[in-house]
Amino acid sequence: MPRNGTRNSYQEAARELLRTSVLDAMRELLIERDWSKITLGDIAARTGVSRQTLYNEFGSRNGLSQAYALRLADDLVDHVDAAITGNVGDVRAAFREGVANFFVDAAADPLVRSLLAGEVKLDLLRLITLDAGPLLDHATERLSSAFQHSWVAATPAESTVIAHALVRIALSYIPTPPGPGRDAPEELSILLSPYVEAILAARVRN
Template sequence: MPRSGVPTRTAVFAALREVLTEKQWRKVTLETVAKKAGVSRQTIYNDFGSRAGLAEAYAFELADAFCDLVDADLEANAGDPQAALEAALRTFLHATSADPLIKRVQDGNAHPDLVRLVTTDSGQLLAHIAGRLTEAVGRIWPIVDPVAARTLARTIARLGISYVAMPPETEDDVAAELAALLAPALQATLRDPAAGPGGGAPPQA
């Protein structure tokens, strides 16, 4: 499928985000997004194929942006795995709650196209996020066993997608609770040099 340049895609995603603050997904058309982005409808059609294709591409763009934020939080707190996970999860939950596409899903007014992206059709998105997180964990804590890193990454990715589909149902500190639950597994691997191929001590802050 032909693809336009990065600046054009960036403009289209920004336009879609703006349109979604004003309209429900069922009322969003490629023409509306194209006009807002300053490109032709054919350009969007060539690049994304359909509204569903545009939504999927936007979801992957969001996932990469969120993974960049999570990566930065993990690296900034590398010496304290629990603090790293808590900061990353807190950033993720805050960022997702602020996005208009995700809000459409969470408020129950989303078109089935959007709901499927984070439920029955989320396989590729989950794999993409898990891959990004596996790379981050392996780079920041090279001592971690690669199998453990993949397992942790997949678990976080699935948890993240579940909170995209449905926001936290309580006022409790979800980020702190999830970090307390997940951190022991990561810390155990870091404390045991034999568990990872690199050996040595866990990184210090």
């Protein structure tokens, strides 16, 4: 008989596999057609599970789209984290590269493309505006850890400030992409870098 911890780990791994499979299926369908034309039944059939399984895991169609949106937040964190690792000592380059790579991926994401195409989709728009709390909290927590456990070595309080600002600003660009001639990643790096540079300078003085 497996120990309870082993059983719980297995259940959690199975649940994560299910969520990944469902969100991958949702992405495939979004490439084929607009979000407004996709039902939970479509996603269940593409994944090979029942609609009840989707309801049990995500609660509703909105819960499913929110889970997908969390992937976008994770994508932002992953890009910035990788840029921090790849640009040791160069705060501006880290911000510029991380944000630029996120914008490229976001622009190509089928859910974002669905949001920006055709008539306004209030359910998707709310995910990154009025109902963006879960995305902001999730991405801020992850990105704050990246600033703490890297060459930046910011305190938890400092990391939370910069992480929250970056996440909030970056996500705001999704429904309103930068206009022609605007280099948003460069502008954000100019805006946010002095805060981190001040942290680094203070550490040297001390």
